[in-house]
Amino acid sequence: MSQHADPLTLEVVDLIASVVTRYHEEYEEAACAHNLTGAQARVLSLLSHRPMPMRKVAVRLKCEPSNITGIVDRLEARDLVERRPDPSDRRVKLAAVTEEGRRTEERLRASLDFAREPLARLTEQERATLRDLLRRMLGENAENADEDEDCRDGDAKD
């Protein structure tokens, strides 16, 4: 380990670190502008796709389920999120955005200009190139991390 990569690779690493830093700063800023913490914004954004069991939210956020209780509590206290029973399993509570939660999430998303605005500096051809390079960097298994992978019930109950 500690093998030193070539200068080009190191520069790309640095650039990626800059992207990461900038992305996070803008995300926190946008969340803060709506009186949300980063974690609250992530949960709100996640639930805006579809209602989801508390446990699944924890899995998506990669944190312990007990933490989701508090985060959803705070969102629920502001009427951005609500807990609904799951008809098929009375142990489960489905966290779901309210109408106001959806509006807040839309405003939040609209203010997340980071990725859009700098991308406008690139031509369409360049964006396609960037897409291909990022895809290959991330591997074939990561292209829809936020949209698709949790559509299945995964329970196969009947």
Place this chain on the structure above:
Amino acid sequence: MSQHADPLTLEVVDLIASVVTRYHEEYEEAACAHNLTGAQARVLSLLSHRPMPMRKVAVRLKCEPSNITGIVDRLEARDLVERRPDPSDRRVKLAAVTEEGRRTEERLRASLDFAREPLARLTEQERATLRDLLRRMLGENAENADEDEDCRDGDAKD
């Protein structure tokens, strides 16, 4: 606002989000493997370049100076960092890595394979292309966010 970008742009945005997520996960993991929090690892890494006044650390981490007191306290309790007086201004305390801190930081850095390993999937030509695209995305002012901008004293004392 809330203007919907073209599908290509949205996909690139998604890919960047994946990069950001993965980078952070790996960073936290690497820090955790050395019994460090993310913030502690960032401070350690920052100080490994050179000693720095507490206040400057706060500026670099974009948080309030009072927080740095606690983070450096915890690093100092483990002999990874020490506080030194600044001969030129007795108000200032310079935070500096110890020998053990430097060794820890080196091991930490060596374990941060994320950016190196996936980059190996690209040819040198592709990495150069990626570098150019990221540079243009970030703008001309961001190419050395972690290495260079704090070399100046900024005080012009003498």
Place this chain on the structure above:
DNA sequence: TATTGTTATACTCTATAACTATA
């Protein structure tokens, strides 16, 4: 008077463990 670092406080996020109600 302004600046550096610290303390005190409050809030949020986090993991762990124990609890409950369901399955």
Place this chain on the structure above:
DNA sequence: TATAGTTATAGAGTATAACAATA
């Protein structure tokens, strides 16, 4: 017995405000 969600607890990061030492 196992699972979903909660509670309680402790540690860490964060911002704010007030403070001592120094400039």
